[in-house]
Amino acid sequence: MLDVYNWPTSNGRKIFIMLEECGLPYKVHPVSIRKGEQFKPEFLKFSPNNKIPALIDSDGPDGKPLSLFESGAILMYLGQKSGKFFPKDMRGQYEVLPWLFMQVGHVGPMFGQAHHFHGNAPPGSDYALQRFDNEQKRIYNVLDKRLGEVDYLAGSYSIADMAVFPWTQADEKSGMLKAYPNVKRWFDAILARPAVQKALTILAAERAAQPEMTPEAREIMFGSKQYERR
Ligand SMILES: N[C@@H](CCC(=O)N[C@@H](CS)C(=O)NCC(=O)O)C(=O)O
Known part of the structure; x- marks a missing residue:
């Protein structure tokens, strides 16, 4: 169990x-x-x-x-x-892992700080706000470029997409994803999956x-x- x-x-x-x-x-x-x-x-x-x-x-x-x-x-x-959702072969695994690690090392920490400074920081945190907003935009540009070339981050749907998707939900709600059409297409495809709806x-x-x-x-x-x- x-x-x-x-x-x-x-x-x-x-x-x-x-x-x-x-x-x-x-x-x-x-x-x-x-x-x-x-x-x-x-x-x-x-x-x-x-x-x-x-x-x-x-x-x-x-x-x-x-x-x-x-x-x-x-x-x-x-x-x-x-x-x-995680290939058994070594080449396939190393197609997934860089995107998974990018989520853990960049998407989570940077988006997390951007959301924190927007929602929870006291006034006067302008430098931090700007820094994390810029990092978030930079990361969305990287994701948007990648998702303009392939359907999912590692080619086919994998644990890398599952790791990034929840971090984009708040930004989809706020309308931010309109600036990143390939991310938005990917977001909608994942959101439509019955398992995701249940989760x-x-x-x-x-x-x-x-x-x-x-x-x-x-x-x-x-x-x-x-x-x-x-
Ligand atoms: N690197 C960790 C981050 C986990 C994390 O930050 N979890 C947050 C919720 S999203 C948490 O448990 N926060 C509780 C706390 O900070 O005390 C992971 O990917 O599992």
Whole structure:
């Protein structure tokens, strides 16, 4: 059984998408990051960086339990375990991995900071705002060029697309993707997939039931609670 410790954020939704796409059975354990559940000692045992997503497979590769954190590693694992959306041959794998790593190393951190500075930073953060807006535009230009040449980031639909897609959802909503027609075409194709539609409903009601950003949640996410030594 796959036990998934998760919350429906951009990094969390990737894993729900892959689980729905590859059809492996799984059980969801909600970890509400605005309530601070990512700091519980029992969660930190298998997710030491206090972030979702995390996964425990009771039936690991050697038949023993295996726990994982970091969404890129989890996507690769699920791809290898299911034999889907991550090629079995080495050349195919190395077509997927650069785009997956670009998501983990650039799309997530840069888009995340752009969204943070737009939504949560105090006034006077102009340099940071400009820096992350520019990085986000640069990355969208790279993605748009690539998706003008191929249907999906690694040629065919793979874990690399599943990793990037959730990070573009807020920008699609705000209309930003209009400036990147190839990204928009790719976005619409992924959104139309039944597994993606299903994945986007998981824990969505639980998240919607929580207030957007209370002072307590801000303290947990960006204040002293986040920076305690554990
Ligand atoms: N590099 C990590 C990033 C995970 C991450 O940043 N998760 C966020 C939600 S999107 C989180 O758990 N935040 C809780 C916190 O910062 O305390 C991955 O790809 O899994």
